Amino acid sequence: MSADVDDDDDCYQAIEAAQFFYKLHGRRFGSLNTAYMLPVDTDEFKRSSLFHRLIQFMFNGRVYIGPVKETLQFGAYRKVLDLGTGRGFWAVDMCDLFSWVYVTGVDAAPIQFNEVPPRCRFEVWDINTPDMPYAADTFDLIHARCVHTGILNYPRFLSEIGRLVRPGGLVILIEPDLRQLADDQPEIEYTFGSGPRGWFTLWETYRSCLVSLGIDVTVPQRLGALLEQTGLFEEINEYTGTIPVGFYPEDPRILTVGQLQWMAYDLLLPGLKPMFLHLGLREARVDRIIKDAQQDLYHTEYRLTSHLHVVYALRRPH
Ligand SMILES: C[S@@+](CC[C@H](N)C(=O)[O-])C[C@H]1O[C@@H](n2cnc3c(N)ncnc32)[C@H](O)[C@@H]1O
Incomplete structure (x- = not known):
């Protein structure tokens, strides 16, 4: 590990932000949240950009789902919060789409675009904190996409969201399932080494690494139930989309969609290597796991798919 920082010169705070990063096995990571073990570097930005476009294809050209326009339409000073904003793709798009709306993006790593619309701002802190630094009922819309792998207590995270969104306000949660399918069959249906074994082994390894980091890997498929359990939300809408690979x-x-997902996964595989090594797997084994998964990604005859879980709901009145 070292404190070296890649110079991503279009990132804000690039120079003074050295304390927010560390290098691990050749990739750059955020140091504020050690539970999140995917890189925050150029290849990861590309992956997020591909996923952002994939979402637009899934949502018929939009970057959002649910009654967003209705939630944001009245009032001159509507506020939106994007938790785990990453590069800030969604936050910037929302500013561009809704010219009267103020968007705050939060991430543990200062990797956001340098030049953003004036109504868009970014903050750097760990969203695992039990007390997020805003007053109750501050936001009209809260969005959290692809962040559960950095959240140590997802139910508490949802309770905080429930505190921060105003009554009648909207929450949108989007999480990819960490289980994979081949020819519409789940991993568990393929026994005795059958199926795209390399692909499945990589995902099993990823899930067990996340579990050892304290992450609940079942969150994506339970988003709706978890939101319900807070007792803070109503009109909970839950969708499961199938994404081809x-x-x-x-x-x-x-x-x-399939092409975008394929390219995103192609970038994900090498990005998992530092996590696997960090958690004690031997390098030869890690290289084998990734190579076998790549072999399946590039050449399998199975139709690979995975699920995307999408939930939106309204905050109940107090
Ligand atoms: C896979 S990226 C997704 C980024 C963005 N939401 C999107 O969909 O394009 C996950 C992001 O969540 C951030 N993240 C994960 N856990 C976090 C935490 N506990 N606090 C703040 N940011 C976190 C990571 O730094 C990373 O930028």
Whole structure:
């Protein structure tokens, strides 16, 4: 580990932000939240950008789902919070789309764009904190996408969201499932080494590493139930989308989704190596796991898919 920082010169705070990063096995990580063990560097920005576009294809051209327009339409000073904003793709798009809305993006790493619309701001802190630094009922809309792998207590995270969103305000949660399917069958259906074994082994390894970091890997498939359990939300809408991985779909829109997911996974695989090594797997084994997964990603005859869990709900009145 070292304190070296890559110079991503279009990131804000690039120079003074050295304390927010560390290098691990050649990749850059955020030091504020040690539970989150995916890199925060150029390849990861590319991956997030691909996923952001994938979401737009899933949501018929939009970056959001649910009654966003209705939630934001009245009032001159609407406020939106994006938790685990990453590069800030969503936050910036929301500012561009809703010219009267103020968007705050929060992340443990200062990796956001340097030049952003004036109504967009970024803050750097760990969203695992039990007391997020805002007053109750501050936000009209709270969005958290692809962040559960950095959240140590997801139910508490949801309770905080419930405190911060105003009554009638909207929460949108989006998390990819960490289990994979081949020809519509889950991993568990493939026994005795059958199926795309390399692909499944990589995901099993990823999940067990997350568990050892204290992450609940079942959060994506339980988003709706977890939101319900807080007792703070109503009109809970839950969707599970199927995302193809690769170039086999015939429908042009689904094919684009498959291509984007394929490219995103191609970037994800090497990004997992530092985590696997850090958690004690031997390098030769890690290289083998990643290589076998790549082999399946590039050449399998199975139709790989995974699920995307999407939930939106309104904050109950007090
Ligand atoms: C996979 S990226 C997704 C980024 C963005 N939400 C998107 O969908 O494009 C996950 C981001 O969440 C951030 N993150 C994860 N756990 C966090 C935590 N506990 N506090 C703050 N940020 C966190 C990471 O630093 C990373 O930038």
